[in-house]
Amino acid sequence: MLRYTVKRLGSLLASLVVASLVIFACIEVVPGDPASFMLGINAQPDTVAALREELGLNRAPHERYIAWVGGLVTGDFGTSYTYRSPVSEIVVERLAISLPLAIYALSLTILVAFPVGILAATRRGSLTDISVMATTQLGVAIPNFWFALLMVLVFAVNLRWFSAGGFPGWDAGIPAAVKALTLPAIALALPQASILARVMRSSLLDTLSEDYIRTARAKGLTGRQALRKHALRNALIPVLTIIGLQFSFLLAGAIIIENVFFLPGLGRLVFQAISQRDLIVVESVVMILVFAVIIVNFLVDLAYAWVDPRLRSRT
Amino acid sequence: MTEERLFRAALRSRNLVVGNLLAAAFAIGALLSLFWTPYDVTELAIATRLQAPSAVHWFGTDHFGRDILSMIMVGAQTSIAVAIVAVGIGMGIGVPLGLAAAARRGSLLDETIMRSNDLVFAFPSLLIAIMITTVFGPSALNAIIAIGIFNIPVFARLTRGAALPLWTRDYILSARVSGKGPVRISVEHILPNVTNLLIVQGTIQFSLGILAEAALSYVGLGVQPPTPSWGRMLADSQTLIAIAPHMAMFPGFAILLTVLGLNLAGDGLCDLLDPRIRNA
Numbered sequence: 001m002l003r004y005t006v007k008r009l010g011s012l013l014a015s016l017v018v019a020s021l022v023i024f025a026c027i028e029v030v031p032g033d034p035a036s037f038m039l040g041i042n043a044q045p046d047t048v049a050a051l052r053e054e055l056g057l058n059r060a061p062h063e064r065y066i067a068w069v070g071g072l073v074t075g076d077f078g079t080s081y082t083y084r085s086p087v088s089e090i091v092v093e094r095l096a097i098s099l100p101l102a103i104y105a106l107s108l109t110i111l112v113a114f115p116v117g118i119l120a121a122t123r124r125g126s127l128t129d130i131s132v133m134a135t136t137q138l139g140v141a142i143p144n145f146w147f148a149l150l151m152v153l154v155f156a157v158n159l160r161w162f163s164a165g166g167f168p169g170w171d172a173g174i175p176a177a178v179k180a181l182t183l184p185a186i187a188l189a190l191p192q193a194s195i196l197a198r199v200m201r202s203s204l205l206d207t208l209s210e211d212y213i214r215t216a217r218a219k220g221l222t223g224r225q226a227l228r229k230h231a232l233r234n235a236l237i238p239v240l241t242i243i244g245l246q247f248s249f250l251l252a253g254a255i256i257i258e259n260v261f262f263l264p265g266l267g268r269l270v271f272q273a274i275s276q277r278d279l280i281v282v283e284s285v286v287m288i289l290v291f292a293v294i295i296v297n298f299l300v301d302l303a304y305a306w307v308d309p310r311l312r313s314r315t
Numbered sequence: 316m317t318e319e320r321l322f323r324a325a326l327r328s329r330n331l332v333v334g335n336l337l338a339a340a341f342a343i344g345a346l347l348s349l350f351w352t353p354y355d356v357t358e359l360a361i362a363t364r365l366q367a368p369s370a371v372h373w374f375g376t377d378h379f380g381r382d383i384l385s386m387i388m389v390g391a392q393t394s395i396a397v398a399i400v401a402v403g404i405g406m407g408i409g410v411p412l413g414l415a416a417a418a419r420r421g422s423l424l425d426e427t428i429m430r431s432n433d434l435v436f437a438f439p440s441l442l443i444a445i446m447i448t449t450v451f452g453p454s455a456l457n458a459i460i461a462i463g464i465f466n467i468p469v470f471a472r473l474t475r476g477a478a479l480p481l482w483t484r485d486y487i488l489s490a491r492v493s494g495k496g497p498v499r500i501s502v503e504h505i506l507p508n509v510t511n512l513l514i515v516q517g518t519i520q521f522s523l524g525i526l527a528e529a530a531l532s533y534v535g536l537g538v539q540p541p542t543p544s545w546g547r548m549l550a551d552s553q554t555l556i557a558i559a560p561h562m563a564m565f566p567g568f569a570i571l572l573t574v575l576g577l578n579l580a581g582d583g584l585c586d587l588l589d590p591r592i593r594n595a
Contacts, residue, residue: 011430011433014430015430015433015434015437018431018434019434019437019438022434022438023446026446026447026449026450027449027450029450030449030450137575137578137579138571138575140574140578141522141571141574141575141578142571142574143526143529143530143533143546143549143567143570143571143574145530145533145549146529146549146563146566146567146570146571149549149552149553149556149563149567150563150567152556153556153557153560153563157556157557248439249439252439252441252442253441255441255445255534256441256530256533256534259533259534260553270445271534271535274445274448274449277449279449282445282446282449286442286445286446289442290437290438290442293437293438293439294437297436297437
C-alpha cells in the first residue's frame with residue numbers, strides 16, 4: 001500500500017506541475033501582453049508600463065512562473081487588479097459559499113441515490129424499478145440550470161417559499177444561509193443523484209447474482225440479511241469511485257448554478273473576472289479548481305486501492 | 316446476424332425507436348431551418364413582444380418579439396453542429412491515440428498518452444472553456460474546442476481499453492506473422508472490432524455535447540447573439556421568468572428531449588450491438 005501511495009503521489013505532483021504550466025502558458029499567449037490586455041485598447045502607455053512593473057512582466061517568463069508557483073504554495077496568489085485586494089482573501093471568502101454548496105449537493109445526492117438505487121435493485125422489474133429508471137433517465141437528460149430556473153418559478157415566484165437568489169451570508173445565521181443554498185443544492189444534485197442511483201442499482205444487481213450470495217442464502221440467511229451483510233458492501237466499491245468523480249463535477253457545476261441564483265461564490269467570481277479581464281483572478285481560481293479535482297481523484301484512487309487490494313498489484 | 320435481422324431487432328427495441336424519433340425530430344427541424352423558418356429570427360418586432368403561445372406564434376415570442384419556434388429550430392442547428400464537431404474532434408484525435416497506445420502497450424508513447432489524458436480529465440470542459448474564453452474571447456468556435464478537447468481522452472481511453480485484449484488474439488498473431496505492421500493491424504483488424512463501442516460512446520458524448528453547449532451559451536461563453544442558441548435563450552428568459560414563463564419552457568424542453576432521445580438511442584444501440592447483453 002505504501003509503495004502504491006508513493007507512486008500515485010508522484011503522478012499527482014507531475015499532474016499538478018503540468019496543469020500549472022498549461023494555465024501559465026494560456027495567460028502568456030493572450031494577445032499583446034497581459035498588462036495591455038487587462039487595461040484595454042484605450043490605456044495610456046505609462047499606465048500599461050506601471051501595470052507591467054506591478055505584475056513583474058519585465059522579468060523573464062521562467063522567473064515569473066517560479067514566482068507564481070512559489071506564491072501558490074505559500075498561499076500568496078497575487079493581488080487582484082480590479083478588487084485591489086489579495087486574491088487569496090477573495091478566494092477564501094468565495095469558497096465559504098462554493099464549498100458548503102458542493103458538500104450540501106453531494107450529501108443530497110447520496111441521501112437520495114442510495115435508497116432509491118437499492119429499492120430499484122431489490123425489486124427488479126417491478127413498477128417501482130421501472131419508475132425509478134424512467135425518472136433517473138429524465139434526471140440525467142435535464143439541463144440542471146434549466147431545472148434551477150423551473151424551481152425558481154415554482155418555489156420562489158409562485159409559492160414564495162424561497163428567495164429567487166442571493167445569499168444572506170453566514171452572519172445571518174446558519175438556517176437562513178442553508179435555506180439560501182437549498183434550491184441551488186437540489187439543482188446541482190438532481191443529475192448526479194440520477195447517475196448515482198443507476199450505478200447503485202446496476203452494481204447491486206451484479207453482486208446479487210454472485211455465487212456467494214446464493215451460498216449465503218443457502219446457509220439460511222434471508223434476502224434482507226444477505227443484502228445487508230454481503231451484497232451491499234461489495235456493491236459499494238464502484239459506487240464510491242463514482243462519488244469521488246462526482247465531487248469534482250459538483251465543484252465545476254456550481255460555477256453555472258451560482259450564476260442562476262446570483263450566489264457570490266467562486267463561479268461568479270470567475271465570470272466577473274473574465275468580463276473585467278482580471279487575469280490574476282482567473283489564473284488562480286482555475287488553478288485552485290484543477291487542484292481540487294486532482295486531489296479528489298487522488299484520494300479516490302487511494303480509497304479504491306484500500307478497499308480492493310487487487311488494484312495495488314495491478315498498477 | 317444478417318442485416319435484415321439486425322434491422323428487425325432494432326425495430327423491436329423501444330428505446331432505440333423512441334430515441335431515434337426524438338433525435339430525428341430535432342435534426343429535421345434544424346435541417347428545415349436552413350431553408351425555411353416560420354418567421355425571420357433576426358427580425359425584431361417590439362410591438363408583439365412577450366406574447367404567450369397562440370395560433371400565430373405557436374411557442375410565443377421573446378422580449379424582442381422574435382418567434383420562439385423559429386429560434387428553437389435555428390438553435391437546434393447550433394446545438395447539433397457544435398456537438399457533432401466536438402465529437403468529431405474527440406474521435407478524430409482520441410481513437411488514433413488509443414489505437415497507438417494499445418499497439419505499443421507499456422511504451423513511453425502509451426505512458427505519455429495516458430498521463431496527458433489524466434491531465435485533460437482534471438480540467439472539466441467548463442474550465443477549459445473559461446481558459447480559452449479569457450484568452451480569445453467567447454465564440455462558438457471556442458465552445459467547440461473546449462467540448463472537443465474534453466472528448467479526446469474519453470475516446471482514447473475507450474479505444475485503448477477495448478483494443479488491448481484484442482492484441483492477444485490468434486487472428487492478430489497470424490496477421491503479424493504474415494508481415495503486417497502495427498498501423499495496418501490497428502486499422503484493418505482492431506478498429507473494425509471496436510467500432511460498435513465507439514458508436515455507442517459517440518451517441519453518449521453527442522448528448523453530453525448538447526448539454527455542455529447549452530451550459531456554455533447560458534453563461535455567455537458559447538455562441539454569441541444574434542445567433543440563436545438554446546442556452547442563450549434560457550439566459551434571456553431568466554429575468555423575465557415571472558412575466559413570460561413560456562420563454563423558459565420551450566428551449567428547456569428542446570434540450571431535455573434532444574438529450575433524452577440521444578440517451579435512449581445510445582441505450583438501445585448498446586443493447587443491439589453488444590451480443591453479450593442481447594443474448595442474455
